[in-house]
Amino acid sequence: SGVRSFEAVEPHERYTDGSKWRFLEHKGPVMAAPYEPLPSNVRFSYDGKSMKLSLGAEEVATFFAKMLDHEYTTKEIFQKNFFNDWRKEMTSEERAKITDLKKCNFNEMAEYFKAQSEARKAMTKEDKLKIKAENERLLQEYGFCIMDNHKERIANFRIEPPGLFRGRGDHPKMGMLKRRIRPEDIIINCSKDSKHPKPPPGTKWKEVRHDNKVTWLVSWTENIQGSIKYIMLNPSSRIKGEKDWQKYETARNLKKCVERLRHQYREDWKSKEMKIRQRAVALYFIDKLALRAGNEKEEGESADTVGCCSLRVEHINLHAEKDGQEFVVEFDFLGKDSIRYYNKVPVEKRVFKNLQLFMENKQPEDDLFDRLNTSILNKHLQELMDGLTAKVFRTYNASITLQQQLKELTNPDENLPAKILSYNRANRAVAILCNHQRAAPKTFEKSMQNLQAKIDAKKDQLAEAKRDLKGAKADLKVRRDEKSKKALESKKKAVERVEEQLMKLEVQATDREENKQIALGTSKLNYLDPRISVAWCKKWGIPIEKIYNKTQREKFAWAIDMADEDFEF
């Protein structure tokens, strides 16, 4: 099943009728483990008196108890949403009695779960092995499907277990109960002529359908936002790989016409139509700053975040002059996942003047681009180039930046670790462009200190090695024999070795420091044409394992097969 062939030049739709497969067979999802009631000695108490909860109410209470040491359980919205949903699961007697969250004591439950997790850590090796074996069995049975002629890995074959919803950022629905998914909620998708997955004994699927226009195997509707969740294939699968390839080919098509498009939107800055000016300025931001498109969101349904088209007046500040630069736009807004975007960018005068115009007579909470949305923008883009949408600019600019940076930063004379540092720096330039941030690792300070200690130790070692070398030189001068000559050689070698080790550590420290709050993974996985990296590795004799781990090599198998050292994005 590992052998795949791709057309060498252009990715194509496998079928011309829009269907995604002919044959699809799988075992269905793994359901969430059923609720295990608490032992009777673990009690919940209300208003100082212990009280036995009904099974349903107890389960939801344990969700809260498990989260007690997270800061967000102290938030008012979280508590309100939780309590509201919890009460719905109570019996009418419980509901009558439990009316104030502050009077609830979950401590025994919390202690119990802490003890459980300790016990799990302290399990014997055999028991851990047993669990591992069971997981492996589950993976083998449910983790694969047959699509057309290939056995393919499934990405997420487990149904999401129930729990309390925790959105990102300031989410109005945090703390709500994410309910348990039953077989009756689940839609199965497979081919008619396949062996259909069986629902658990005594249950039924909501539906079994045979829709080969879609790629998912299982779906259900989630109760927090009412959106549909899917079980789909792993990125290593044919269907995902071809799609990925296609994405990068579209971005390469953009490369061919991007100068034309840039010229066009610069012209449009002068248009007499407000709508066209807004479109042109937004597109400039998307191109220059790799902003996301910015669809409209329903207010109050999720955290207040924006992208380009949904920017509001309050998200930018205009400075005719700032820090010695003219026409500076200061961006400050929350983007996807409530990650802050903060940037001060000098722009062309004409853009600046347009922004002033767009902001005239508006309140801070008004839309900056009031005549624009993603649908208008994408319709325009579609006319400029086949398959062009706003997000293609992100892919294009990310990939072209990597290629440029690699060209600029790679020094042919440097050794392997130095070259890899260059790669990471090129990758980092992209991550910064795309604003891929992470919380600094909790162990960051300590880990830097450790590394510094290692470096210091290595420096001492080097000084010592150099002293030895000097001694050997002096020896040779005096003795002039073969033995001293050999000794000198070996001391020289030793110095070189330690020098190299020291450099490696210093490179590592630099890399880590620069990476403190930057996440490289997202761009590597989603924005960088893997053929650029494969070509770079081949050109400089870098083993691909230094750049891509096993999972990544599987995902990018198509590119590793395809690209040679002169691949140009």
Added chain:
DNA sequence: CTAGAGACTTAGCACAACTCGT
């Protein structure tokens, strides 16, 4: 054009698994 459903990609984080020095 608007709203909503649906399908699919992109995202950061928690924790499990592994690695390396002692």
Added chain:
DNA sequence: ACGAGTTGTGCTAAGTCTCTAG
């Protein structure tokens, strides 16, 4: 062999974009 620190993986939320109906 062990534990601390690092890396990899699973999870699932949060985006983008298309399509359809009114």
